[in-house]
Amino acid sequence: xxxxxxxxxxxxxxxxxxxxxxxxxxxxxxxxxxxxxxxxxxxxxxxxxxxxxxxxxxxxxxxxxxxxxxxxxxxxxxxxxxxxxxxxxxxxxxxxxxxxxxxxxxxxxxxxxxxxxxxxxxxxxxxxxxxxxxxxxxxxxxxxxxxxxxxxxxxxxxxxxxxxxxxxxxxxxxxxxxxxxxxxxxxxxxxxxxxxxxxxxxxxxxxxxxxxxxxxxxxxxxxxxxxxxxxxxxxxxxxxxxxxxxxxxxxxxxxxxxxxxxxxxxxxxxxxxxxxxxxxxxxxxxxxxxxxxxxxxxxxxxxxxxxxxxxxxxxxxxxxxxxxxxxxxxxxxxxxxxxxxxxxxxxxxxxxxxxxxxxxxxxxxxxxxxxxxxxxxxxxxxxxxxxxxxxxxxxxxxxxxxxxxxxxxxxxxxxxxxxxxxxxxxxxxxxxxxxxxxxxxxxxxxxxxxxxxxxxxxxxxxxxxxxxxxxxxxxxxxxxxxxxxxxxxxxxxxxxxxxxxxxxxxxxxxxxxxxxxxxxxxxxxxxxxxxxxxxxxxxxxxxxxxxxxxxxxxxxxxxxxxxxxx
Amino acid sequence: xxxxxxxxxxxxxxxxxxxxxxxxxxxxxxxxxxxxxxxxxxxxxxxxxxxxxxxxxxxxxxxxxxxxxxxxxxxxxxxxxxxxxxxxxxxxxxxxxxxxxxxxxxxxxxxxxxxxxxxxxxxxxxxxxxxxxxxxxxxxxxxxxxxxxxxxxxxxxxxxxxxxxxxxxxxxxxxxxxxxxxxxxxxxxxxxxxxxxxxxxxxxxxxxxxxxxxxxxxxxxxxxxxxxxxxxxxxxxxxxxxxxxxxxxxxxxxxxxxxxxxxxxxxxxxxxxxxxxxxxxxxxxxxxxxxxxxxxxxxxxxxxxxxxxxxxxxxxxxxxxxxxxxxxxxxxxxxxxxx
Numbered sequence: 001x002x003x004x005x006x007x008x009x010x011x012x013x014x015x016x017x018x019x020x021x022x023x024x025x026x027x028x029x030x031x032x033x034x035x036x037x038x039x040x041x042x043x044x045x046x047x048x049x050x051x052x053x054x055x056x057x058x059x060x061x062x063x064x065x066x067x068x069x070x071x072x073x074x075x076x077x078x079x080x081x082x083x084x085x086x087x088x089x090x091x092x093x094x095x096x097x098x099x100x101x102x103x104x105x106x107x108x109x110x111x112x113x114x115x116x117x118x119x120x121x122x123x124x125x126x127x128x129x130x131x132x133x134x135x136x137x138x139x140x141x142x143x144x145x146x147x148x149x150x151x152x153x154x155x156x157x158x159x160x161x162x163x164x165x166x167x168x169x170x171x172x173x174x175x176x177x178x179x180x181x182x183x184x185x186x187x188x189x190x191x192x193x194x195x196x197x198x199x200x201x202x203x204x205x206x207x208x209x210x211x212x213x214x215x216x217x218x219x220x221x222x223x224x225x226x227x228x229x230x231x232x233x234x235x236x237x238x239x240x241x242x243x244x245x246x247x248x249x250x251x252x253x254x255x256x257x258x259x260x261x262x263x264x265x266x267x268x269x270x271x272x273x274x275x276x277x278x279x280x281x282x283x284x285x286x287x288x289x290x291x292x293x294x295x296x297x298x299x300x301x302x303x304x305x306x307x308x309x310x311x312x313x314x315x316x317x318x319x320x321x322x323x324x325x326x327x328x329x330x331x332x333x334x335x336x337x338x339x340x341x342x343x344x345x346x347x348x349x350x351x352x353x354x355x356x357x358x359x360x361x362x363x364x365x366x367x368x369x370x371x372x373x374x375x376x377x378x379x380x381x382x383x384x385x386x387x388x389x390x391x392x393x394x395x396x397x398x399x400x401x402x403x404x405x406x407x408x409x410x411x412x413x414x415x416x417x418x419x420x421x422x423x424x425x426x427x428x429x430x431x432x433x434x435x436x437x438x439x440x441x442x443x444x445x446x447x448x449x450x451x452x453x454x455x456x457x458x459x460x461x462x463x464x465x466x467x468x469x470x471x472x473x474x475x476x477x478x479x480x481x482x483x484x485x486x487x488x489x490x491x492x493x494x495x496x497x498x499x500x501x502x503x504x505x506x507x508x509x510x511x512x513x514x515x516x517x518x519x520x521x522x523x524x525x526x527x528x529x530x531x532x533x534x535x536x537x538x539x540x541x542x543x544x545x546x547x548x549x550x551x552x553x554x555x556x557x558x559x560x561x562x563x564x565x566x
Numbered sequence: 567x568x569x570x571x572x573x574x575x576x577x578x579x580x581x582x583x584x585x586x587x588x589x590x591x592x593x594x595x596x597x598x599x600x601x602x603x604x605x606x607x608x609x610x611x612x613x614x615x616x617x618x619x620x621x622x623x624x625x626x627x628x629x630x631x632x633x634x635x636x637x638x639x640x641x642x643x644x645x646x647x648x649x650x651x652x653x654x655x656x657x658x659x660x661x662x663x664x665x666x667x668x669x670x671x672x673x674x675x676x677x678x679x680x681x682x683x684x685x686x687x688x689x690x691x692x693x694x695x696x697x698x699x700x701x702x703x704x705x706x707x708x709x710x711x712x713x714x715x716x717x718x719x720x721x722x723x724x725x726x727x728x729x730x731x732x733x734x735x736x737x738x739x740x741x742x743x744x745x746x747x748x749x750x751x752x753x754x755x756x757x758x759x760x761x762x763x764x765x766x767x768x769x770x771x772x773x774x775x776x777x778x779x780x781x782x783x784x785x786x787x788x789x790x791x792x793x794x795x796x797x798x799x800x801x802x803x804x805x806x807x808x809x810x811x812x813x814x815x816x817x818x819x820x821x822x823x824x825x826x827x828x829x830x831x832x833x834x835x836x837x838x839x840x841x842x843x844x845x846x847x848x849x850x851x852x853x854x855x856x857x858x859x860x861x862x863x864x865x866x867x868x869x870x871x872x873x874x875x876x877x878x879x880x881x882x883x884x885x886x887x888x889x890x891x892x893x894x895x896x897x898x899x900x901x902x903x904x905x
Contacts, residue, residue: 349771350770350771351767351770351771375773378771378772378773379772379773381771383768383771383772385764385767385768386764387764390763390764390765391764391765391767391768392765392768393765393769393782393783393786393787394765394787395786395787396782401765404769404772404774405772405773408772408773408774408775408778409772409773454768454772
């Protein structure tokens with residue numbers, strides 16, 4: 001079925017040739033040069049990774065390849081796909097190129113698919129938009145047959161039935177497979193994958209990366225992989241282009257780049273990537289620390305249910321979890337999305353109600369939660385939210401936000417409050433003058449520090465940090481994590497550190513708990529859980545985490561396959 | 567770091583005021599629409615404010631030193647837009663009508679904003695039975711044709727008699743009954759959205775009281791669309807007022823000049839070739855509503871980054887604005903320097 005589709009660009013020249021690309025956006029505050037001068041090429045059958053932090057212009061570059069830039073952008077230079085310059089071709093010609101010569105895989109599979117059409121229809125839509133080699137329109141029946149074929153290629157079991165399914169009937173990883181199938185439907189020579197695994201859990205990510213590698217090996221499809229995750233790059237890419245501030249900083253083959261980075265920026269970037277097993281907080285420990293102190297959080301068979309819709313049973317987000325957090329201890333809670341880790345954190349802060357078992361926070365039984373009786377305890381609990389951009393009221397200054405807990409609980413004079421805010425900002429290494437700024441004037445990392453300052457202003461005994469660094473760039477994340485570690489040692493608060501990133505959790509936590517579908521499957525010392533996992537799920541989780549080192553990653557990949565098949 | 571300090575500062579208050587900030591961000595057709603709307607709206611405001619100076623006669627004046635005004639007189643130097651069947655001077659009544667319309671808009675919209683915002687905040691934040699009851703009431707009010715509701719309210723409040731303020735209040739209250747649900751809905755929806763924002767949760771976690779959360783964190787963020795609804799509602803208020811007047815439920819001609827009432831009295835004139843009694847008040851309604859709507863709609867478009875037009879990139883050399891990469895770079899480097 002696929003053999004009769006024409007396959008342009010099978011010659012020896014590059015599939016994609018970007019030459020001195022410049023992209024400028026018109027914004028309210030003048031022009032923004034998103035891409036300054038980028039030249040790169042992609043050869044047939046090659047996986048080129050474009051890496052960079054947010055704002056580096058990598059996504060803009062990717063969108064230019066498909067001519068998907070918004071109206072406010074102007075681009076200069078050349079983007080050649082099989083001899084067509086995407087920047088200058090007519091709209092009709094561009095439509096021909098899209099899908100046939102180049103296709104795109106988006107970041108979020110759940111929004112890239114239209115929920116009201118079957119996946120088969122959506123894959124066929126692209127096929128039917130293009131005539132076949134002889135110039136005839138493709139019939140609906142044939143398009144569907146090709147859609148089945150495409151689904152088979154990406155490893156969807158039983159594609160003849162599944163082709164009639166709607167997107168909600170697939171899991172997140174399968175949806176991404178469907179998106180890839182749609183991209184593959186016309187056998188384009190080039191696939192642009194914009195953060196294809198960022199929205200996926202790490203175990204699913206490993207499978208999608210496997211699939212992309214297979215496609216390249218079997219069908220010779222070139223892939224432009226846009227990502228910020230150095231582990232993904234090490235796993236999949238042949239060649240890497242590092243971008244920073246709209247410019248190409250370094251270009252090298254994957255192995256060379258990871259082994260001998262030339263530019264300072266690349267070195268810094270690679271050094272900042274958390275690496276599982278290095279820099280573990282529990283290094284050298286053999287038994288659980290801080291057990292002499294008071295137990296601040298004690299969960300016994302904790303169950304948290306979300307009420308179901310009429311007729312459907314309640315959803316158990318947390319199912320019989322038992323753990324304790326003692327004074328001064330950092331407890332790391334790891335799990336994939338939907339494992340209930342955030343629910344536990346929110347329950348401890350009184351944002352979610354518990355429905356069964358027992359959860360004692362500073363001696364208060366959360367099962368009988370009443371805001372009025374819990375309020376006095378709130379000053380002992382700090383909370384750091386995931387998204388630093390959203391956790392500050394945009395209308396208040398940083399000083400007002402940080403001082404808020406102080407004002408609510410101890411009603412200080414403005415001068416006292418100001419002094420205390422200044423002290424706290426300085427302890428999170430922000431200048432005290434930042435108190436007068438508004439949240440949008442700070443960078444993500446600075447905001448997260450301010451967020452930490454707010455959580456610590458009342459000297460709490462317990463801090464709950466819910467994915468505090470997952471919205472940050474990797475180099476910023478490294479700095480914030482380091483600061484976090486220092487401050488924890490200095491203030492000595494107990495901490496529940498919630499994250500999906502094993503390496504990050506290992507860097508900070510003395511004791512680690514692994515959650516899977518609401519159950520605590522394993523807990524133990526950080527280095528033991530990471531180094532010698534006992535439970536099958538933990539083994540799979542750790543094996544699927546890509547490390548930023550191509551050779552080591554190749555070995556780990558083999559190990560992961562072994563775990564999968566065992 | 568300098569780049570962020572300088573560029574990140576708030577602009578002077580003047581430039582952050584609703585209409586002025588919109589004017590500054592607009593280009594091309596959108597700016598044209600906004601300017602046209604502003605000119606018409608300012609014209610309306612000036613007319614309302616200066617009515618005693620502009621109008622040659624009072625709104626209920628039927629005679630002057632030279633005797634009683636003739637009825638249905640075509641435009642002449644003494645009565646530049648003619649006179650009505652009752653002998654009123656059309657020009658004077660149109661000018662005074664602007665004042666009536668202005669007062670009604672202010673009273674009606676202010677009443678509905680206060681009530682609507684307060685109810686919306688409470689209902690959205692606390693939810694539960696209070697929310698459900700208020701939403702049902704708002705829906706019930708929506709189900710009535712707004713003019714019918716205004717008529718009913720006008721009868722209930724007014725009982726037919728009307729002094730100047732009595733008439734104005736009756737009209738304003740009947741209009742606000744229609745508008746309160748609108749403000750209520752907008753603020754309630756915003757409140758429900760903001761309630762789930764991390765910064766509101768963060769305030770909850772530190773133990774802030776409900777009053778504090780609503781007043782400090784939700785109110786200011788939920789009311790940012792109000793200038794927009796205000797302008798759009800103002801034009802609707804004028805239409806409702808004119809409708810009430812046209813149907814005979816408005817303000818008596820001896821209490822205040824009112825465009826709708828004048829239009830009503832002009833119906834019979836139209837067929838007998840007396841055009842001036844209907845055209846001028848009608849045009850006044852159209853232009854005022856058009857002006858206010860244009861201002862409102864342009865603000866709506868300019869508020870939304872996706873609808874807002876911009877100058878083409880590269881048309882002028884940027885001077886390192888807030889979004890420029892130079893600023894971002896400086897911030898990033900500052901970030902990296904901090905150990």
